[in-house]
Amino acid sequence: MRRRLASMVRKEFAQLLRDVPILVVLLWAFGGAIYLQGHAASTEIHNYPVVILDLSRSAASRELIARLHAPYFKIVGYVGSDRELVAALDLARASVGIVIPAEFERDVVAGHGGFQVISDGTLATSATIAVAHLSTITAEYNQFLVERAAVAAGGTIAAIPTVDARIRVAYNPNQTSAWFSSILELLNMTTMVSMLLTAAAVVREKERGTLDQLLVTPLRSVELFSAKIIPTLVLVLVLSFLSLVGIIRGAFGTPVRGSLVLFYLVTALYVFAVANLGIAMAVMVRNVAQVMMLLILILFPMLFLSGARFPPETMEPWLRYLSLISPMRYYIDFGYQVLFKGNGFAYVWHDVVGMAVIGAVTFGFSIIRFRRLFHR
Numbered sequence: 001m002r003r004r005l006a007s008m009v010r011k012e013f014a015q016l017l018r019d020v021p022i023l024v025v026l027l028w029a030f031g032g033a034i035y036l037q038g039h040a041a042s043t044e045i046h047n048y049p050v051v052i053l054d055l056s057r058s059a060a061s062r063e064l065i066a067r068l069h070a071p072y073f074k075i076v077g078y079v080g081s082d083r084e085l086v087a088a089l090d091l092a093r094a095s096v097g098i099v100i101p102a103e104f105e106r107d108v109v110a111g112h113g114g115f116q117v118i119s120d121g122t123l124a125t126s127a128t129i130a131v132a133h134l135s136t137i138t139a140e141y142n143q144f145l146v147e148r149a150a151v152a153a154g155g156t157i158a159a160i161p162t163v164d165a166r167i168r169v170a171y172n173p174n175q176t177s178a179w180f181s182s183i184l185e186l187l188n189m190t191t192m193v194s195m196l197l198t199a200a201a202v203v204r205e206k207e208r209g210t211l212d213q214l215l216v217t218p219l220r221s222v223e224l225f226s227a228k229i230i231p232t233l234v235l236v237l238v239l240s241f242l243s244l245v246g247i248i249r250g251a252f253g254t255p256v257r258g259s260l261v262l263f264y265l266v267t268a269l270y271v272f273a274v275a276n277l278g279i280a281m282a283v284m285v286r287n288v289a290q291v292m293m294l295l296i297l298i299l300f301p302m303l304f305l306s307g308a309r310f311p312p313e314t315m316e317p318w319l320r321y322l323s324l325i326s327p328m329r330y331y332i333d334f335g336y337q338v339l340f341k342g343n344g345f346a347y348v349w350h351d352v353v354g355m356a357v358i359g360a361v362t363f364g365f366s367i368i369r370f371r372r373l374f375h376r
């Protein structure tokens with residue numbers, strides 16, 4: 001059995017290393033994709049374009065406008081009418097329009113000043129973040145006015161009642177989006193490549209007609225599946241480690257606080273689980289093009305249900321329960337727990353159990369499906 005398995009594993013490695021398109025996919029998945037994701041998928045805003053209609057032209061309005069500075073906002077122009085402001089938003093010259101009424105300074109002195117913010121909601125995430133920053137700027141300006149009024153009335157700033165809310169962001173104090181997005185992309189690529197390599201390996205045998213030759217050999221189904229999974233397991237673990245050390249830690253400076261031994265032991269279990277899912281896909285299709293279509297059909301729901309973008313707590317109850325069958329939900333939670341927080345096995349055992357159960361189910365399904373189709 002060992003000799004048969006070793007021979008098959010050597011054959012699979014030789015085929016993989018000669019398959020140029022697969023090698024290009026591997027280099028892109030664990031190199032370019034992770035690097036670009038870390039740089040491009042920032043949720044923060046920088047130099048957000050703002051156009052201003054200042055009808056007040058007073059010291060109070062100038063003080064407010066002066067607070068709209070880099071790195072968050074960039075004033076791209078001043079307009080003289082509502083029509084010009086709307087045109088600037090419609091033509092995408094600006095993403096936020098601020099209208100300061102003519103009575104702004106008088107209202108501020110009276111204690112009930114206000115201004116209007118018109119935001120382009122085409123990019124909803126950026127618009128929401130921009131409005132949140134504007135709300136913070138408004139609160140700081142309001143505090144400045146209160147302190148100035150207290151001093152003018154003969155009081156002291158220390159006598160003004162305030163609430164001091166000090167927020168401490170754990171694990172990512174500067175809220176660097178590259179830390180989050182690069183690790184998420186590594187976990188996503190581990191999933192996609194594990195499914196793709198094993199599915200392509202089986203389908204390639206079917207396309208070339210060599211699967212029938214393998215079926216008449218003494219190889220058993222378990223040995224054949226193991227020979228397809230082992231090269232995938234080795235390549236994914238090696239490439240993900242190089243990506244973690246070279247790109248995530250080296251290029252982005254992301255701290256890795258947990259045990260890499262624990263992470264890669266469980267990653268090996270996860271690769272086994274999703275690789276079996278790839279084999280289950282392969283036995284149901286005829287060529288690599290169909291594998292890619294089926295991969296997209298399965299991978300995207302897995303990603304949406306994983307909780308990476310949308311926390312499971314915000315989902316509908318039936319979707320929250322459905323997410324329990326997504327192996328990515330357990331793996332992504334495990335990855336952040338170990339890599340970001342530095343938690344040990346005592347905190348992630350339930351994720352490991354979930355991956356093990358799904359791996360056993362997918363392996364059993366693949367074996368049964370294979371035997372029914374090929375009578376092995």
